[in-house]
Amino acid sequence: MLLTKKAGSASRDGAASPSNSASPFVHSLRRGLSNALPTMDRRAFLRRSGLGVGVGLAAGQLALIRKADAADGRPTAIGAGKVEVRRTVCSHCSVGCASDAVVENGVWVRQEPVFDSPINLGAHCAKGAALREHGHGEYRLRYPMKLVNGKYQRISWDTALDEITAKLKELSKASGPDSIYWIGSSKHSNEQSYLLRKFVSFFGSNNCDHQARICHSTTVAGVANTWGYGAMTNSYNDMRNAKVAMYIGSNAAEAHPVSMLHMLHAKERGCKMIVVDPRFTRTAAKADEYVRIRSGSDIPFLFGILHHIFKNGWEDKKYINDRVFGMDEVRAEVLAKWTPDKVEEACGVKEAQVLKVATWLNENRPGTVVWCMGQTQHSIGNAIVRASCILQLALGNVGTSGGGTNIFRGHDNVQGATDVGPNPDSLPGYYGLTEGSWKHFAASWGVDYEWIKSRYASPAMMSKPGITVSRWIDGVLEKNELIDQDSNLRGVVYWGHAPNSQTRGLEMKRAMDKLDLLVVIDPYPSATAAMAAMPGKAEDLNPNRAVYLLPACTQFETSGSCTASNRSLQWREKVIEPLWESRSDHMIMQQFADRLGFGKELSKNYKMQKVKGMDEPVPDDILREINTNCWAIGYTGQSPERLQAHMRNMAAFDVVTLKAKGSVKDKVNGYDIAGDYFGLPWPCYGTPALKHPGSTNLYDTSKHVMDGGGNFRANFGVERNGKNLLAEDGSHSLGAAITTGYPELDHLLLKRLGWWDELTDDEKKKADGKNWKTDPSGGMIRVFMKNHGCHPFGNAKARATVWNFPDSIPQHREPLYGTRPDLAAKYPTHDDKMAFWRMPTLYKTVQQRNIADKISEKFPYIMTSGRLVEYEGGGEETRSNPWLAELQQQMFIEINPKVAAEKGIRNGERAWVMTPTGARLNVQALVTERVGPDTVFLPFHFSGHWQGADMLAYYPEGAHPIVRGEAINTSTTYGYDSVTMMQETKTTICNVERA
Amino acid sequence: MARMKFICDSERCIECNGCVTACKNENEVPWGVNRRRVVTLNDGVPGERSISVACMHCSDAPCMAVCPVQCFYRTEEGVVLHDKDVCIGCGYCSYACPFGAPQFPSQGTFGARGKMDKCTFCAGGPEANGSQAEFEKYGRNRLAEGKLPACAEMCSTKALLAGDGDVVADIFRTRVVQRGKGAEVWGWGTAYGSRQAGTQTNGGSK
Amino acid sequence: QTQAPATAAAPAAAPAVPAQADSGIRSQNIFEVKPDASQDPGYLEQTNGERQRVQPGNNAPMWRQVSGGVTGFSSLPVEQAPEAGNLIQRFVKYPGSHYTNAGEAWRQTRNNLIIPYGAALLFVTLLALTIYYFTRGPIGLHERETGHKIERFTPFERATHWSNAIAFIVLAISGLVMAFGKFFLLPVIGGALFGWVTYALKTIHNFVGPLFVLTTLFMIVTFFRDNLPQKGDMKWVRQGGGLLGGTEPPSHRFNAGEKVVFWGGVLLLGSFVIASGLFLDKLLPGFVYTRGEMQIAHMIHATATLLMIALIMGHIYIGTLGMRGAYTAMREGYVDETWAREHHALWYDDVADGKIPARRSAEARAAAHAPVGSARVEGSPS
Ligand SMILES: Nc1nc2c(c(=O)[nH]1)N[C@H]1C(S)=C(S)[C@@H](COP(=O)(O)OP(=O)(O)OC[C@H]3O[C@@H](n4cnc5c(=O)[nH]c(N)nc54)[C@H](O)[C@@H]3O)O[C@H]1N2
Ligand SMILES: Nc1nc2c(c(=O)[nH]1)N[C@H]1C(S)=C(S)[C@@H](COP(=O)(O)OP(=O)(O)OC[C@H]3O[C@@H](n4cnc5c(=O)[nH]c(N)nc54)[C@H](O)[C@@H]3O)O[C@H]1N2
Ligand code: HEM
Ligand code: HEM
Ligand code: SF4
Ligand code: SF4
Ligand code: SF4
Ligand code: SF4
Ligand code: SF4
Numbered sequence A: 001m002l003l004t005k006k007a008g009s010a011s012r013d014g015a016a017s018p019s020n021s022a023s024p025f026v027h028s029l030r031r032g033l034s035n036a037l038p039t040m041d042r043r044a045f046l047r048r049s050g051l052g053v054g055v056g057l058a059a060g061q062l063a064l065i066r067k068a069d070a071a072d073g074r075p076t077a078i079g080a081g082k083v084e085v086r087r088t089v090c091s092h093c094s095v096g097c098a099s100d101a102v103v104e105n106g107v108w109v110r111q112e113p114v115f116d117s118p119i120n121l122g123a124h125c126a127k128g129a130a131l132r133e134h135g136h137g138e139y140r141l142r143y144p145m146k147l148v149n150g151k152y153q154r155i156s157w158d159t160a161l162d163e164i165t166a167k168l169k170e171l172s173k174a175s176g177p178d179s180i181y182w183i184g185s186s187k188h189s190n191e192q193s194y195l196l197r198k199f200v201s202f203f204g205s206n207n208c209d210h211q212a213r214i215c216h217s218t219t220v221a222g223v224a225n226t227w228g229y230g231a232m233t234n235s236y237n238d239m240r241n242a243k244v245a246m247y248i249g250s251n252a253a254e255a256h257p258v259s260m261l262h263m264l265h266a267k268e269r270g271c272k273m274i275v276v277d278p279r280f281t282r283t284a285a286k287a288d289e290y291v292r293i294r295s296g297s298d299i300p301f302l303f304g305i306l307h308h309i310f311k312n313g314w315e316d317k318k319y320i321n322d323r324v325f326g327m328d329e330v331r332a333e334v335l336a337k338w339t340p341d342k343v344e345e346a347c348g349v350k351e352a353q354v355l356k357v358a359t360w361l362n363e364n365r366p367g368t369v370v371w372c373m374g375q376t377q378h379s380i381g382n383a384i385v386r387a388s389c390i391l392q393l394a395l396g397n398v399g400t401s402g403g404g405t406n407i408f409r410g411h412d413n414v415q416g417a418t419d420v421g422p423n424p425d426s427l428p429g430y431y432g433l434t435e436g437s438w439k440h441f442a443a444s445w446g447v448d449y450e451w452i453k454s455r456y457a458s459p460a461m462m463s464k465p466g467i468t469v470s471r472w473i474d475g476v477l478e479k480n481e482l483i484d485q486d487s488n489l490r491g492v493v494y495w496g497h498a499p500n501s502q503t504r505g506l507e508m509k510r511a512m513d514k515l516d517l518l519v520v521i522d523p524y525p526s527a528t529a530a531m532a533a534m535p536g537k538a539e540d541l542n543p544n545r546a547v548y549l550l551p552a553c554t555q556f557e558t559s560g561s562c563t564a565s566n567r568s569l570q571w572r573e574k575v576i577e578p579l580w581e582s583r584s585d586h587m588i589m590q591q592f593a594d595r596l597g598f599g600k601e602l603s604k605n606y607k608m609q610k611v612k613g614m615d616e617p618v619p620d621d622i623l624r625e626i627n628t629n630c631w632a633i634g635y636t637g638q639s640p641e642r643l644q645a646h647m648r649n650m651a652a653f654d655v656v657t658l659k660a661k662g663s664v665k666d667k668v669n670g671y672d673i674a675g676d677y678f679g680l681p682w683p684c685y686g687t688p689a690l691k692h693p694g695s696t697n698l699y700d701t702s703k704h705v706m707d708g709g710g711n712f713r714a715n716f717g718v719e720r721n722g723k724n725l726l727a728e729d730g731s732h733s734l735g736a737a738i739t740t741g742y743p744e745l746d747h748l749l750l751k752r753l754g755w756w757d758e759l760t761d762d763e764k765k766k767a768d769g770k771n772w773k774t775d776p777s778g779g780m781i782r783v784f785m786k787n788h789g790c791h792p793f794g795n796a797k798a799r800a801t802v803w804n805f806p807d808s809i810p811q812h813r814e815p816l817y818g819t820r821p822d823l824a825a826k827y828p829t830h831d832d833k834m835a836f837w838r839m840p841t842l843y844k845t846v847q848q849r850n851i852a853d854k855i856s857e858k859f860p861y862i863m864t865s866g867r868l869v870e871y872e873g874g875g876e877e878t879r880s881n882p883w884l885a886e887l888q889q890q891m892f893i894e895i896n897p898k899v900a901a902e903k904g905i906r907n908g909e910r911a912w913v914m915t916p917t918g919a920r921l922n923v924q925a926l927v928t929e930r931v932g933p934d935t936v937f938l939p940f941h942f943s944g945h946w947q948g949a950d951m952l953a954y955y956p957e958g959a960h961p962i963v964r965g966e967a968i969n970t971s972t973t974y975g976y977d978s979v980t981m982m983q984e985t986k987t988t989i990c991n992v993e994r995a
Numbered sequence B: 001m002a003r004m005k006f007i008c009d010s011e012r013c014i015e016c017n018g019c020v021t022a023c024k025n026e027n028e029v030p031w032g033v034n035r036r037r038v039v040t041l042n043d044g045v046p047g048e049r050s051i052s053v054a055c056m057h058c059s060d061a062p063c064m065a066v067c068p069v070q071c072f073y074r075t076e077e078g079v080v081l082h083d084k085d086v087c088i089g090c091g092y093c094s095y096a097c098p099f100g101a102p103q104f105p106s107q108g109t110f111g112a113r114g115k116m117d118k119c120t121f122c123a124g125g126p127e128a129n130g131s132q133a134e135f136e137k138y139g140r141n142r143l144a145e146g147k148l149p150a151c152a153e154m155c156s157t158k159a160l161l162a163g164d165g166d167v168v169a170d171i172f173r174t175r176v177v178q179r180g181k182g183a184e185v186w187g188w189g190t191a192y193g194s195r196q197a198g199t200q201t202n203g204g205s206k
Numbered sequence C: 001q002t003q004a005p006a007t008a009a010a011p012a013a014a015p016a017v018p019a020q021a022d023s024g025i026r027s028q029n030i031f032e033v034k035p036d037a038s039q040d041p042g043y044l045e046q047t048n049g050e051r052q053r054v055q056p057g058n059n060a061p062m063w064r065q066v067s068g069g070v071t072g073f074s075s076l077p078v079e080q081a082p083e084a085g086n087l088i089q090r091f092v093k094y095p096g097s098h099y100t101n102a103g104e105a106w107r108q109t110r111n112n113l114i115i116p117y118g119a120a121l122l123f124v125t126l127l128a129l130t131i132y133y134f135t136r137g138p139i140g141l142h143e144r145e146t147g148h149k150i151e152r153f154t155p156f157e158r159a160t161h162w163s164n165a166i167a168f169i170v171l172a173i174s175g176l177v178m179a180f181g182k183f184f185l186l187p188v189i190g191g192a193l194f195g196w197v198t199y200a201l202k203t204i205h206n207f208v209g210p211l212f213v214l215t216t217l218f219m220i221v222t223f224f225r226d227n228l229p230q231k232g233d234m235k236w237v238r239q240g241g242g243l244l245g246g247t248e249p250p251s252h253r254f255n256a257g258e259k260v261v262f263w264g265g266v267l268l269l270g271s272f273v274i275a276s277g278l279f280l281d282k283l284l285p286g287f288v289y290t291r292g293e294m295q296i297a298h299m300i301h302a303t304a305t306l307l308m309i310a311l312i313m314g315h316i317y318i319g320t321l322g323m324r325g326a327y328t329a330m331r332e333g334y335v336d337e338t339w340a341r342e343h344h345a346l347w348y349d350d351v352a353d354g355k356i357p358a359r360r361s362a363e364a365r366a367a368a369h370a371p372v373g374s375a376r377v378e379g380s381p382s
């Protein structure tokens, strides 16, 4: 019998092909038999046997292939109904991979790769490839719920909103608006995070924050203070131009998988790849050189490299002279202090290897440095990232294609939420909390400055940075007299943030119990919900506590822009209508605002659109408002029209340069993308009409400013101790009319230069008395950039020394909880700080107490944590996705075989992990040489087990993740960065025992 | 005649499981059935390499040869498919398959495994192309739509290549020449029945 | 047409610019030059990590591991997918196979050895029996039946035998369809129907198997004693049971041929069949049931069952067509005195001597009060 391919397949008709698979015996036997029967294809064959195709026995009893059912049970009829393709962007990390959603009758039936995307060329990691599960949303919270007698009960949206509003008003009245803490989200779109900052301001508080605090806050602060903007300088794509790439504290293969597409390409063309990490990561597996360092010792290593560079004169002297301030001081200190023996003592790397890395960096330029959480999550994170910047400055690698500091951001929109979202110390666009900024925004928002002021407890509180998300628990638990605001925190709103991502879980449980109000607004609020419902200590429980869960919808159920790590903005189209009873975050904000009495003010500049019959501010309008006020970081050129045109014409952008290849007019809105960089990477200065193309590589003097070129920012004055802070003569962006360094642009400068009259009359009226950041017309920027090729933020030097930081030259300091008291004596931590982000913050006290208690003997292993490719963040969302959850079913701890042998733990067995907080975690042991004998590693994406017990019973019914496990942050310790209050999650200590 | 093949470039594969979930997504494969999986050798030590593996659509397919009900067939493109209506769930294909490609929805006590499921090269099954019945049993028929397998299309680093053997081999060869390094490709030799670096010849049963 | 999609994925993959590995790792194009490092001492023993140092990108040591069947890491839990970490089954040489990976080797053994030779064995057995039947015909009785019945099998014995026999036949038929159906059945009834039938038979096989285990145990216990070797067995064997001519040598209750069926067929082959069958059914606790183990279990099972089928074919022949009176014995429990004397002379003597009661079961004794029975034998010497 001859089995042929299907008949009737239009694309593949053709002659029957004899099966050539059988063994000779079978073959001849079959041939013999088929002689008796005429040859026929399988269809004819089946017909003859009296059975048509499709009368399958299989389908019925299969239970194998589940239908692509929509959440509400509408089946997927293939080929019937209206099919639309909506372009969206993966919501799981900052790479920003585009994905096409195929929607049929409102159901997300398929997911197709977007080969045209210059960022991902169709590629996805596990999370991105599983996006469509969001359209099932089986384990999501379906309707609002309230905690009643330890159980979550369904309530209506109206009841929920009314009750919460009443409670907010009551608390605000009794204890002031600062008694409520708003935890926003890096998952929100730019429009939503921006609106949330506005919302909290109108509520009368700066007590808001989001994931960036515990993610890249140290980077943002450290890097911005070095040269201008605290962001990735180049792009994933540009890494294709690198000749050497050093990943230090980044596990990109798991955390930014698609970035590896570009890196591996570079590697194939000869780029050398170095990975510096306490773990031999999946990224390290791809490296040409892997360097194992002790967690927290990046500065010794980086300065160890620098030592060799300076010693051999490998630094870029002209570059340093022209564009860097304070390198001499650093040079002197590094040469004196970080000799190879000291380096080896502190970070454990031998001189030969340090020299090898230094040599590679010297011989291969441009080179890039990539970092991520390995550097940031330390009490000295701000200093570590600056050490990396200094290394790149010394090599002259910043501001060139193939160079730069490629700082891989975290969440899909953590960059955007940092730029324009709920930060406790700034307004959108990094505008400080000064009166000038407030007035700038009041004008843009169309509200009275005095009105906003009246919303705050006092003018002082209006300009005082709020509490950080890493410390909200102390805002609840700390003695009232020690905190720098009137009341302790009494209410917390978790608006798109997981609880198991912040440290000190045991104390968080106490704080949660003490609250008067806990509101969780999240598609997957379950981790917080379970933690709140789980019985704690009776004495901690506030009898008046009210806990509400509100179902937010995901970014696939609304539209808006998000900013990828490379600063490109991408517009997401709405894929499906909000599932179940969920509502979009900006709709919820509007509904709260309406009830709190400032709904009109909140959405003065926005039109409303109906979603499920309710009003929702139009995201495009919110972005347009951002375009009118965030001048300082160039969030003004990215109009919705431009972004949408980019999304529709991705194919026109070059994969290496990200620049549009020629002119393409968008079919829908007619915008011509010629000259633009993909996604108008910020800064995209001036008004959209200026057509600034965005800046793909920051500080690049080889390009004209209107082509995305630039130089370092003049943000720190023009001179310091008699030394010039501005760029030296001759160092300027291509074609600039001013060929020396210059300060930032304001009306005086423009007038002095005699360019004022190039403004239109209307612009003059608006710009007078303003600087480029506050000129609402954007005219000054236009004149300065377009007419004269100058950069509105000035042209200055980068700072190798940052005098306004605790350590003006980065200093290595040992973590608060460490295994090396000997080193802590040599490299002690900071002094304690009072009233730091409204909180007393301990350094020396804790470190010295730990040394005195010989704590490192009881907890001899360095405990670090990080990511698995399948899960994201706190993980409730991804652990609720069966396609992902199946791939990682156990929370585990990586231990070295030596430790395993000592402790008698075998691979796959259970182990207890104990930390100085008294927490005990029950996890599976993974014995591997990935970690050295002094270090253990745990992924941080798990929750749902609490010190050995399953929390399933405390979840709202039906809304629990498929995979649950012990959350590492139940056990993590105290420790915060000395500038930004970043939690010290990458370095603490623990002990391990067989369970 | 095109011969559809996969190559997984272990120099690029980063064990991100993108291919695995892409497959789950596109074909709605249930929990417990993994048409594709990623394996890492020398895990955690220098020399670590990952390889994504599914059905290799062997030229001389052992699964096909042992199937007691002859439910396998091969398409013009060289894709090895099977008919779930005919499959009896005996598990023989999984014993025979060198790569562990055949999967079963249940554990098999009393031999009750359910119908075998495996990678179809996103080419569906014997039902009419693109029909609901085909989708429910075998997942999507992308080939009929002129698309390549979802797993390869979405591979995060383009480590996994799928398509006409000659084209794919060319792409890979270009990479290898560029790198000037080793030529070993996952599954290539085995799938073609030819010699693979460092391995014995696969005798076959010819 | 298929080339188009193939290239669609290509752009990212195929780097536009060919090697100008200026700053890259300099090494040779493996298509032209033999890498220098291969001259290093210990080159062949290098681990993949060591090889990367001298020849980045050359993963030959890893491929050697792969083909050696080394199991790597897979994030899937071991309980769910114990062999997920294995890329290629290890290399083995099974009887009749090349040295190749286990899956392929198993295929070769099954398809090139077990299936064809098994088929041949069954075919030859069948042929032999047919020829025997037509040349020799059934073994009849030399003397006339006396009409006196001796109880040969108690109802319990018969029940045991029949349940065992039925189970066996069901298993044999279903097993044979699994093994050979695609050659003789599939071409006749077509794929879809064949699939249904085989699926049903296979499911039946899987459930009747354990039943057969039970019945076989009963069989062994029931017929154990009378199958113990006895005087005369050797003689019986030496004379070929008289099957090929000559007179049938005297035997006890069971002759040596039957003992061969019992010991060789039921006990020995049966144990193999049962053990391997239970294993294939995944009913034995404490095993992971890897493919390698399944292959071995299968080969044992298939071999043992085929041998057993051949043997039992002979047994059934003798029990039915081959010997007059045997079948009624098994069906009704009684044999005629003459039959007993001619075929199991020693046993007949014992019965006649009263060493063995002519009626052993309660039912038979009860029936004996009825007029049917033979008074002659009962209780009295001849
Ligand atoms: N799959 C997945 N991807 C993600 C996320 C996710 O949750 N899952 N989250 C996103 C987010 S929010 C972020 S911020 C990024 C984070 O991305 P990464 O920072 O790359 O990921 P991590 O695993 O947290 O940490 C990176 C590495 O730092 C190492 N490390 C620990 N201590 C030190 C140290 O002191 N020095 C150095 N040099 N290295 C150290 C760890 O061993 C780890 O391998 O990933 C983003 N992408
Ligand atoms: N020990 C340890 N702790 C860490 C880290 C570590 O490496 N080690 N990493 C830290 C880092 S870098 C980060 S960024 C954090 C990450 O930690 P989190 O950001 O707290 O973790 P996620 O689970 O990603 O939280 C995002 C939440 O937003 C919800 N969400 C998704 N989309 C939307 C939406 O559109 N609207 C709303 N309202 N909600 C939405 C998700 O359901 C989820 O509950 O963890 C930090 N904590
Ligand atoms: C004496 C009785 C038996 C005979 C004649 C028999 C025969 C066979 C045959 C011929 C095969 C097919 C082999 C092939 O296709 O290569 C087979 C497979 C199998 N047999 Fe048996 N078998 C017997 C008893 C058992 C028993 C007692 C069990 C279990 C307890 C069992 C379980 C199996 C299983 C599990 C398979 C594998 C195929 C499947 O899962 O469907 N068999 N048997
Ligand atoms: C239709 C199928 C079968 C028939 C017609 C049949 C027939 C018979 C007959 C007539 C006897 C009695 C012989 C005598 O009186 O000496 C007998 C005995 C016996 N049969 Fe069967 N049989 C069948 C199947 C089986 C099977 C499948 C088995 C075991 C796997 C089996 C095992 C035995 C045993 C153990 C005895 C007792 C004698 C001895 O120990 O050999 N029979 N059978
Ligand atoms: S998680 Fe990141 S790398 Fe993975 S698909 Fe999404 S955006 Fe891309
Ligand atoms: S890989 Fe396995 S299942 Fe696929 S064709 Fe080859 S033998 Fe069959
Ligand atoms: S499980 Fe199905 S496909 Fe596999 S060999 Fe058995 S019948 Fe054939
Ligand atoms: S080709 Fe299709 S069916 Fe096969 S593994 Fe890839 S996605 Fe799955
Ligand atoms: S998607 Fe690509 S890189 Fe990721 S595991 Fe699969 S083959 Fe490897």
Ligand SMILES: [Mo]
Binding pocket: A211, A214, A215, A216, A409, A410, A411, A414
């Ligand atoms: Mo993050």
